[in-house]
Amino acid sequence: MEQALSRPETPAWISRSAALVDAFWRPFAGFLDELGRLLRFLGEVLRAGRSRHQYWDVVRYQLYQVGWQSVPIAILAGVFVGGIFAIQIYENLFQFGATAMLGGISASITVREVGPLMIALLLGGRIGAFTTAELGTMNVTDQIDAMRCLATDPIKYLVVPRYYALILMSWVLTVIGIVIGVLGASVVSWFICNVNFYLFFSNVASLVDLYSFLSGLVKSMCFGVLVSTVSCYYGFHTHGGAEDVGRNVNKTVVVLGIGILALDYVLAILNDAIYAAFVAAR
Amino acid sequence: MIVFRDLYKSFGTKHVLRGINLTVHEGETLFIIGASGTGKSVTIKHLVGLLKPDAGEIWLDGEEITHYDERQFMNVRKKCSMVFQNPALFDSLSVGENVAFPLRRHTKLSDAEIRERVGENLALVNMAGSGDAMPHEISGSMAKRVSLARSIALRPKYLLYDEPTTGADPITANTLNALIKDMARKLKVTSIVVSHDMESVRQVADRVAMLYQGNFIYDGKPSELSTTDNGFVRQFVSGSAEGPMAD
Amino acid sequence: MHSIAAPFLDFGRVLGQMLRLYVESLAYLAVTIKEMAMSRKRRLAVYSSWMEQIYWIGNKSVSIVLSTIAFVGMISIVEMSYQMNRVLHSTDFVPGFAALIIFREFASVIPASMMAGKVGAGITAEVGSMQITEQIDAMRLISLNPVKYLVVPRFVACTVSLVLLSSIASLVAFATAMAVTSHKLGISPEMFINTALFFIKPEDIWINLFKAFVFGQIIPIIAAHYGFHTRGGAEGVGLACTKSVVYSGLVIVILDFYITWAATVFL
Numbered sequence: 001m002e003q004a005l006s007r008p009e010t011p012a013w014i015s016r017s018a019a020l021v022d023a024f025w026r027p028f029a030g031f032l033d034e035l036g037r038l039l040r041f042l043g044e045v046l047r048a049g050r051s052r053h054q055y056w057d058v059v060r061y062q063l064y065q066v067g068w069q070s071v072p073i074a075i076l077a078g079v080f081v082g083g084i085f086a087i088q089i090y091e092n093l094f095q096f097g098a099t100a101m102l103g104g105i106s107a108s109i110t111v112r113e114v115g116p117l118m119i120a121l122l123l124g125g126r127i128g129a130f131t132t133a134e135l136g137t138m139n140v141t142d143q144i145d146a147m148r149c150l151a152t153d154p155i156k157y158l159v160v161p162r163y164y165a166l167i168l169m170s171w172v173l174t175v176i177g178i179v180i181g182v183l184g185a186s187v188v189s190w191f192i193c194n195v196n197f198y199l200f201f202s203n204v205a206s207l208v209d210l211y212s213f214l215s216g217l218v219k220s221m222c223f224g225v226l227v228s229t230v231s232c233y234y235g236f237h238t239h240g241g242a243e244d245v246g247r248n249v250n251k252t253v254v255v256l257g258i259g260i261l262a263l264d265y266v267l268a269i270l271n272d273a274i275y276a277a278f279v280a281a282r
Numbered sequence: 283m284i285v286f287r288d289l290y291k292s293f294g295t296k297h298v299l300r301g302i303n304l305t306v307h308e309g310e311t312l313f314i315i316g317a318s319g320t321g322k323s324v325t326i327k328h329l330v331g332l333l334k335p336d337a338g339e340i341w342l343d344g345e346e347i348t349h350y351d352e353r354q355f356m357n358v359r360k361k362c363s364m365v366f367q368n369p370a371l372f373d374s375l376s377v378g379e380n381v382a383f384p385l386r387r388h389t390k391l392s393d394a395e396i397r398e399r400v401g402e403n404l405a406l407v408n409m410a411g412s413g414d415a416m417p418h419e420i421s422g423s424m425a426k427r428v429s430l431a432r433s434i435a436l437r438p439k440y441l442l443y444d445e446p447t448t449g450a451d452p453i454t455a456n457t458l459n460a461l462i463k464d465m466a467r468k469l470k471v472t473s474i475v476v477s478h479d480m481e482s483v484r485q486v487a488d489r490v491a492m493l494y495q496g497n498f499i500y501d502g503k504p505s506e507l508s509t510t511d512n513g514f515v516r517q518f519v520s521g522s523a524e525g526p527m528a529d
Numbered sequence: 530m531h532s533i534a535a536p537f538l539d540f541g542r543v544l545g546q547m548l549r550l551y552v553e554s555l556a557y558l559a560v561t562i563k564e565m566a567m568s569r570k571r572r573l574a575v576y577s578s579w580m581e582q583i584y585w586i587g588n589k590s591v592s593i594v595l596s597t598i599a600f601v602g603m604i605s606i607v608e609m610s611y612q613m614n615r616v617l618h619s620t621d622f623v624p625g626f627a628a629l630i631i632f633r634e635f636a637s638v639i640p641a642s643m644m645a646g647k648v649g650a651g652i653t654a655e656v657g658s659m660q661i662t663e664q665i666d667a668m669r670l671i672s673l674n675p676v677k678y679l680v681v682p683r684f685v686a687c688t689v690s691l692v693l694l695s696s697i698a699s700l701v702a703f704a705t706a707m708a709v710t711s712h713k714l715g716i717s718p719e720m721f722i723n724t725a726l727f728f729i730k731p732e733d734i735w736i737n738l739f740k741a742f743v744f745g746q747i748i749p750i751i752a753a754h755y756g757f758h759t760r761g762g763a764e765g766v767g768l769a770c771t772k773s774v775v776y777s778g779l780v781i782v783i784l785d786f787y788i789t790w791a792a793t794v795f796l
Binding site: 073076077080081083084087088091092095096098101104105108109112113118121122125126129130133192207242246249250253254257258261262264265268269272275 | 593596597600601603604607608611612615616617622626629630633634642643646647650651654728763767770771774775778779782783785786789790793
């Protein structure tokens with residue numbers, strides 16, 4: 001097909017200013033592009049997840065492979081992060097003589113913010129990299145195309161189970177991290193900050209309510225969805241050879257690092273708004 | 283019967299298929315030959331929906347599958363199965379589980395029946411008894427045979443082979459050629475083989491079609507390949523570096 | 530060593546190996562400095578290799594570190610205002626608390642975690658690939674010590690980069706926190722700076738730099754360790770990278786605790 005139309009020359013100033021706008025707009029456009037593609041991927045996953053038949057055996061396999069090995073890390077990290085925040089908040093409160101509040105505030109911060117965030121950063125990055133590597137290698141060796149040729153939707157078989165497994169894992173690991181974190185904080189408070197257990201925990205009970213706990217869980221679920229989406233998307237869209245797999249793993253880690261924190265900020269604001277609108281009004 | 287009518291496919295500025303026409307009759311073993319990069323694999327990938335054409339029509343058993351979406355292709359893929367150049371075995375599953383995979387997903391057979399079928403299929407490709415091995419434990423040619431066993435598990439009508447003997451040593455190549463003939467005979471499948479291995483063509487093909495610069499320039503019996511009028515075809519077949527082919 | 534949890538079991542042995550690598554790196558660093566004093570040409574060669582590494586590492590980390598720390602600044606404000614509202618029923622001290630926690634904790638830990646993820650994995654991948662293609666052995670055969678030529682430049686570069694990045698990060702977090710506070714709590718930037726300065730003491734800045742200094746040394750050592758101990762082809766490199774990122778992250782958290790504790794005792 002031939003295109004025999006001739007177009008008039010664009011004036012130089014238009015093309016130059018267009019190039020300038022383009023240069024500034026490129027990174028944002030690229031970012032929005034990528035975000036759009038990720039969301040579209042998420043849409044496909046949700047659609048595949050709606051069908052009645054799910055591959056639960058794959059879910060179990062994922063849970064064991066990835067989740068089980070993460071538990072010791074969650075415990076260790078929980079203890080020390082709990083301790084760190086206990087000390088830091090104690091220092092802050094000390095200046096006001098409000099050290100009695102140590103239990104409540106440190107537990108509250110752990111449940112709402114630090115717990116889900118720490119688990120997401122420490123483990124989400126690792127699980128995400130692992131998943132991207134796994135799926136990327138499968139893609140590069142044609143296993144995903146082969147699966148489609150065997151009339152099985154690879155999204156239903158590979159991706160959706162990972163979503164279930166990862167969301168469940170993030171809840172379990174977050175709860176572990178939070179509980180261990182609060183316990184660790186109480187121990188540190190007693191030995192280092194001279195706030196005894198009783199005072200610590202009674203304050204926890206008064207300051208940590210069900211809403212905080214639920215918001216922490218919702219947050220960790222959102223992180224789970226983010227980790228799954230990013231890692232499975234980059235794993236699936238690996239073209240080329242083994243080096244491309246490595247490059248995509250790198251991309252996953254970077255996008256997850258920034259994405260987790262960006263999502264945390266968005267969720268924190270939403271949380272605030274919902275709290276102000278529904279809970280505080282009572 | 284498969285019909286390609288005026289099929290066009292480009293990748294960016296590369297016009298790979300420029301209006302090809304091809305008919306594949308039931309029961310025959312058709313070889314698509316041509317130099318590397320001429321679009322042979324591209325052609326057969328359209329049959330399983332891995333690629334979508336820019337223009338033209340594809341008919342499979344009286345259905346027009348040109349504009350089918352992913353879900354509709356799922357049904358097509360049960361009838362028309364592809365064996366990849368890369369064995370593409372699922373590395374987390376054993377050999378037996380790999381072959382069982384389509385059976386588990388698309389049939390309601392019991393475990394025992396599935397195991398029986400898997401044994402049958404592995405025996406057909408001369409890999410009997412290796413059901414428990416893992417993909418990374420077996421050699422490349424064994425993996426190719428397992429991959430074939432997996433593709434025939436649902437007894438498809440059409441089998442597509444993407445460069446089966448490329449990169450294989452002569453003994454393995456002959457084994458694979460014999461297998462392709464076997465499948466055609468025993469399972470009564472129609473086979474389309476993409477290859478540039480002239481030895482395979484001589485041993486196996488019922489009919490040959492050659493792709494050059496986006497069109498089929500030969501379509502007929504393998505025995506007439508070296509005596510045809512077309513200079514391009516003769517050059518390719520003889521493997522000579524000199525001739526009308528631009529390279 | 531085919532599972533990621535295996536190092537837990539060999540904890541003592543692995544720790545010993547890493548400490549040995551650390552001591553070796555310091556020793557070779559001393560040797561390099563002594564060599565530098567001897568000739569000008571040597572000085573230039575070493576500086577250029579260090580600069581090259583700093584440039585490489587800086588390039589890799591800057592965008593991710595600054596983006597993440599920007600969000601951290603904002604999150605601190607949102608969370609602190611929630612807590613302050615509930616406990617003290619006033620948000621006057623939010624800038625102070627947030628600034629304190631930014632300087633003492635986040636400005637060093639978050640950049641360190643991001644650097645461990647990107648640069649640490651990169652070092653492990655590089656050294657690991659060299660290990661499985663036997664380039665490390667080849668180096669030893671021509672009397673080039675791998676620690677001196679591979680580890681020391683990255684060691685210096687990571688430490689310097691992280692200290693610099695932490696300083697910049699604290700300012701960036703501060704800035705975004707200021708922006709959010711003025712928008713959300715109506716506290717003007719001047720008030721913000723005043724309140725913050727009231728709370729922040731010089732020790733806090735020293736703590737930040739010290740933590741960055743320590744973390745900047747850990748990341749390359751752990752990364753190089755897993756790089757040298759890579760076995761098993763491309764998959765092995767991937768496994769080593771994962772281990773290096775996870776364990777760097779853990780060690781950062783653990784050391785952070787001990788440094789924080791020590792700070793309360795000694796300051």
